[in-house]
Amino acid sequence: MKTGEIFETQDGSHSIHSEKFGVSYHSKYGAIQESRHVFLEAGLYAQLEDKEEVAVLEIGFGTGLNALLTYQEAEEKKLRIRYDTFEAYPITLAEAITLNYPSLLGKGVMEEVFNEMHKAAWSTPIRLGDYFTFTKYNELFQRIDYPETFNVIYFDAFAPNAQPELWETELMEKMYNALKPGGMLVTYCAKGAVKRVMKGLGFTVEALKGPPGKREMTRAVKPNEV
Numbered sequence: 616m617k618t619g620e621i622f623e624t625q626d627g628s629h630s631i632h633s634e635k636f637g638v639s640y641h642s643k644y645g646a647i648q649e650s651r652h653v654f655l656e657a658g659l660y661a662q663l664e665d666k667e668e669v670a671v672l673e674i675g676f677g678t679g680l681n682a683l684l685t686y687q688e689a690e691e692k693k694l695r696i697r698y699d700t701f702e703a704y705p706i707t708l709a710e711a712i713t714l715n716y717p718s719l720l721g722k723g724v725m726e727e728v729f730n731e732m733h734k735a736a737w738s739t740p741i742r743l744g745d746y747f748t749f750t751k752y753n754e755l756f757q758r759i760d761y762p763e764t765f766n767v768i769y770f771d772a773f774a775p776n777a778q779p780e781l782w783e784t785e786l787m788e789k790m791y792n793a794l795k796p797g798g799m800l801v802t803y804c805a806k807g808a809v810k811r812v813m814k815g816l817g818f819t820v821e822a823l824k825g826p827p828g829k830r831e832m833t834r835a836v837k838p839n840e841v
């Protein structure tokens with residue numbers, strides 16, 4: 616079943632308007648721009664120092680844009696990345712191959728990798744390129760249960776007005792538990808109520824400059840053990 620209408624955001628990259636949830640997968644100001652700013656620059660880059668491998672958990676595989684950008688980063692920086700991503704309502708393959716991300720990001724191998732991500736079997740790790748290990752799970756976020764495994768969480772669920780239950784203590788606590796000490800969760804969302812939930816769980820919460828079109832975003836850091 617079709618997920619929704621594909622449209623072009625202001626930086627020329629595609630997004631999808633979800634029929635099921637009534638919201639878009641990315642900012643209308645620019646999907647690639649937003650993904651780079653929120654997840655790579657504020658999250659991944661902040662975790663690179665002194666690590667042989669960075670483990671990333673993504674909440675919401677969606678179009679695969681965050682995964683593709685992170686793959687590109689791994690190969691360019693020769694940085695080993697373990698990437699686990701959850702998605703309960705995958706887009707169709709027909710939609711995936713219509714998206715213009717690979718052509719905007721360098722065609723060739725990017726197109727192959729993007730298709731492999733979308734065609735990959737669930738719950739089965741695959742190696743993409745020399746540095747990137749990718750596993751996608753066809754599971755609800757609510758079923759996530761990892762003890763101190765990840766350096767970064769890309770928390771890319773639909774916004775609290777569309778899915779309030781995903782921004783409350785129950786799921787956020789799973790996120791806290793899934794992070795290694797010193798690890799961090801990044802999200803485009805800057806809502807006060809969400810930040811209060813994070814603080815209540817013990818996260819150190821930072822308000823950072825948002826991507827174009829958005830004043831702020833949030834980074835929640837799990838303190839190092841004392």
Ligand SMILES: C[S@@+](CC[C@H](N)C(=O)[O-])C[C@H]1O[C@@H](n2cnc3c(N)ncnc32)[C@H](O)[C@@H]1O
Pocket residue numbers: 639640641674675676677678679680681682701702703704705754755756757771772773778
């Ligand atoms: C904002 S989109 C993710 C965008 C994605 N990161 C990208 O790069 O395109 C949110 C995703 O969460 C998925 N989703 C919504 N509720 C879910 C749930 N309870 N468990 C798992 N996936 C869910 C949606 O199907 C959607 O793909």
